[in-house]
Amino acid sequence: MPHHESAIVDGVTVDLRHWIGGTRISSPTTFPDYSPLDESLLGDVAAGGANEVDEAVSAARAAFPAWAALPVAERSAILRRVADGIDARVEDLSRLETRDNGSLIRSHRRGVMPRVAMNFRAFADFAEQQLGHPDLEVRDHRERITYEPAGVVAIITPWNAPLMLATWRIGPALAAGNTVVLKPPEWAPLTASLLAEISAEAGLPPGVFNVVQGLGAEAGAALTAHPDINRLAFTGSVPTAGTISKAAAENIVPLSYELGGKSPLVVLEDADLDLAVSIAVEQFDNAGQVCLKAARMLVHSSLVQEFTERVVEGAATLRQGDPRDEATDVSALISRRHFEQIDGFVERALADGARALLGGGPNEELGGLYYRPTVLVDAPPGSEVLTEEVFGPVVTIESFETEAQAVQMANDSRFGLAATLVTGDRTRAERVSAQLDAGTVWVNCFFVRDLEAPFGGNGRSGIGREGGIWSFDFYTNIKNSVFSPQGWKEN
Structure with a gap:
């Protein structure tokens, strides 16, 4: 077996390959992942590029019709099982992310990983509550407002809270009926791989969630410029956001950015x-x-x-x-x-x-x-x-x-x-x-926010808002169908 297929990190076995279409995929090249604790090598991770990105987007596109057609209650049930799987592996996820990005294990055990599960559970609930909209009556006409999934969502996440910030976008995107291609950060990619494993065990259909690992200049650039992406969510730096914006503009892709701060x-x-x-x-x-x-x-x-x-x-x-x-x-x-x-x-x-x-x-x-x-x-x-x-x-x-x-x-x-x-x-x-x-x-407080509340920044801190209904506004196409009282033939 090639040396980069898996690694054992603080007692947790993690696959270092991509997750595409429900299958582990290797790449001919790798990149090293070092721990900030002692700068030791954790593993050589599969380095994706244009080919792997295209394969992942194609898998997501193929899986989209069936996932989008699934009743909201059935999608939500699967996402709740993903949340249960995260709860069952809080310790593994905590040890892995602590070793990979240096964040405190006590924070993961007590707050971060339970919040990761909540990102799936809460948005599954929100989807059932919020994606239905009562018909409007306007001058005897009936207007039906529907939230239709946008398609394939590209999500690029940072290294400082890789799993929490990824699932903050993955949860609503999937709950709304989209499929996802995730590019995790090259400085802390490991928990995304474990999430893929958990999602498969929970019954998420192949191709609905895909992970392409790699460097930003290679995998990230290929993903942001891909012509078959329908939404793009990014958390990171202002300069990188500028580069992404230029690539996405070619395909008129709606963007959601959470960037830097100087609060x-x-x-x-x-x-x-x-x-x-x-x-x-x-x-x-x-x-x-x-x-x-x-x-x-x-x-x-x-x-x-x-x-x-x-x-x-x-x-x-x-x-x-x-x-x-x-x-x-x-x-x-x-x-x-x-x-x-x-x-x-x-x-x-x-x-x-x-x-x-x-x-x-x-x-x-x-x-x-x-x-x-x-x-x-x-x-x-x-x-x-x-x-x-x-x-x-x-x-x-x-x-x-x-x-x-x-x-x-x-x-x-x-x-x-x-x-x-x-x-x-x-x-x-x-x-x-x-x-x-x-x-x-x-x-008189700090870092308190309900998942139903809007989140985002002004100025160079970002574009748009996510959270609750604001997430569904971004991850869906909102349609208004107007039915006239005239012209009907008796059935």
């Missing part, structure tokens, strides 16, 4: 400081590799000194180390290249005049890809560290004098993914949150 945490002078500090320290989760994180902390001048001292103190107590240890709070960065990018951001910020009150460089004790939680102050207005997304354990703290200045500073960004506001005044909360330019605004 603010606004702490007003009447804020509960304990709450504000706890939210601030939470931003180091997943080593700061979270698009939603509040990287820019904007604090009223009357609170900024105490807030800063307490955030530094709280972040200093975070335990950094092996994410397979339940006691670990901050793990390693995903790759050597990403590690060097983060370090470059910090070094340039320090050269520009910023000061590091905590961290500011690699964790020399741990070595490898571990970067210390870093708190920067005194960065010059408009400097790179305040305007560009630093996708790592780095936050900045600035102060403001007035509410109007806080809003201006919060909105002074090309991004608009999320914002967090901490205030003790309900009236101010309503007023200020309405002025913040962001797709999601959290008030």
Whole structure:
């Protein structure tokens, strides 16, 4: 058997081949998948390109008519079995993803993997509840609104939360009656392979869900330019989104993008400081590799000194180390290249005049890809560290004098993914949150969202909204059929 067909990762056997039309498919070439924990090789993964993508899209196209014609209740029943299969393998999925992308195993066991299952279970429920629409009566005419599956959906996902963010799109796409081709991230591809196995065991018909692994410049490029794709969902960087947009434009393919962020945490002078500090320290989760994180902390001048001292103190107590240890709070960065990018951001910020009150460089004790939680102050207005997304354990703290200045500073960004506001005044909360330019605004909380709520970003943070009925708006063609009262012959 070729060396790249399977690997055993922390006791979990994972197939390294593609999943196309219900069959494992090898490729003549492979790419290496390294663990961020120690930069060890986990396996040589099948590297797809135009041929594999075309095969997967063809399989999805062939499977589409029967899957789309299946009654919603029957599709939903299969997706609920997929969710049950995920629940049964939470431990395997958790160990695999922790080793593959360095995220905390405790987060996977307690929250991420149950949410992965919920992405199937909830959208199966939503499909049964929302895809039916009562007929409208307009001037004696009857109008019937139907949600018809769009066809083949291409989904390209990032490495920071590969399975959760993939299923967030796969769930509604399949529930709506589409078929899917997934291109998982080359830096963390393994749990997608396990998901294919789980989906087959749950009875998902061959070709309904396909996985093509490979590099973005090869498999990703071929998928985004394929003429038989009907919808394209992407989570990742702004530059890559620009490249994808050009390719998709040739085929007039509707897009859904969730891109970067430079989200603010606004702490007003009447804020509960304990709450504000706890939210601030939470931003180091997943080593700061979270698009939603509040990287820019904007604090009223009357609170900024105490807030800063307490955030530094709280972040200093975070335990950094092996994410397979339940006691670990901050793990390693995903790759050597990403590690060097983060370090470059910090070094340039320090050269520009910023000061590091905590961290500011690699964790020399741990070595490898571990970067210390870093708190920067005194960065010059408009400097790179305040305007560009630093996708790592780095936050900045600035102060403001007035509410109007806080809003201006919060909105002074090309991004608009999320914002967090901490205030003790309900009236101010309503007023200020309405002025913040962001797709999601959290008030006195963080990272809370129901799957029925819309999610997406403004500006360079994305295109469109998904969640609940908004997902079905994207993954379907909405048809209005108008029936006249005239011209009927008696049957």
